[in-house]
Amino acid sequence: MLEEQVDIRTPEYVSLQFQPAGLGSRAAALMIDQIILGILNILIVVLLVFATTGGNSPFAWYLFDVNSTLWGIAIIGLFVLNWGYFFALEYFWGGKTVGKRLLGIRVMQENGHSVTLLSCFIRNLLRIIDSLPAAYFLGMIMIFLHSKHKRLGDIVSGTIVVHERRVKGKRKEKTIEKEIRQRGLQKEDLSVEEWTLKQLGSKEWSLIKTYANRFSQLPLAKRNHLSKKLADILFPKLGIDMEGKTYEELENTLLLLYVALREEWEIEL
Known part of the structure; x- marks a missing residue:
């Protein structure tokens, strides 16, 4: 049937x-x-x-x-x-x-x-x-x-x-997922409350998704510039302090945001 x-x-x-x-x-x-x-x-x-x-x-x-x-x-x-x-x-x-x-x-x-x-x-x-x-x-x-x-x-x-959509079989790991795994990043590491994340809408998700998809393809200098620019847009909305953070710390926080938002906005095809 x-x-x-x-x-x-x-x-x-x-x-x-x-x-x-x-x-x-x-x-x-x-x-x-x-x-x-x-x-x-x-x-x-x-x-x-x-x-x-x-x-x-x-x-x-x-x-x-x-x-x-x-x-x-x-x-x-x-x-x-x-x-x-x-x-x-x-x-x-x-x-x-x-x-x-x-x-x-x-x-x-x-x-x-x-x-x-x-x-x-x-x-x-x-x-x-x-x-x-x-x-x-x-x-x-x-x-x-x-x-x-x-x-x-x-x-x-x-x-x-x-x-709920169920993924049959083992799904191939994406490049960005491998990067997140190698960095040892977990959703629980993100010090942002769930209700605070709700302040980010579809436009912000589109930005963070594009950033994640292009992450491994960008030269280091461009990636640092993009990380700083995206952090300037998103972090104030979430109350995250940028002062004193290295580029790697900015990247980790942005990737954690990607992991947290993906559960809500991304649909498995």
Whole structure:
């Protein structure tokens, strides 16, 4: 039986094929996420019960009115937790929540790029509608009927949920990957927070990708000049101090940026 495929054309006019995630895998991922959220919600409520009853029995509900303000804040906090869980993880974790990662699926833009802040916000804001009248009924119906298995949030935000692409066989190591390996560079060596990296968009990725692809071909003098020029553009945006850094240290930092950004922006063909 042939797997259902969807064609995606990137802004670079490259045509890619992905398998859209169907109702089964998306429902299973959601179930895992809801279990995690359920555990967190229960822990918060239990802790709050003990806090508001002063250590008395958690069943002393008549004492709750004494701390009505605290409970009001807690209710707002629980709403933020349950909505923000999906928004934060999908935006900062490459379109994946814990459930999506375990099921091997992810959210992406219809143009093949990672989700933007706006699209992630819109698709998760519309979860409120997709969950109507209960238990994501409307969302499940939409996913089942839509040709690309989209719920309302995906349609409005221009996103699609797909299965992760798996590379069959051993992929040939690129020249830049060999250079990074020989220098002993690891993504963990980059002292930049994940949320800070989100300040770099497609233009910055294009610059760093071009730099990495041309790295081994450039004469030393030109490479040093390009490294300094690129560092002048990117480092201030990330709060990286350039003062006192050698050309080799600049190169290492730029190559680490390439490794970190590649996971989000590069698509295996």
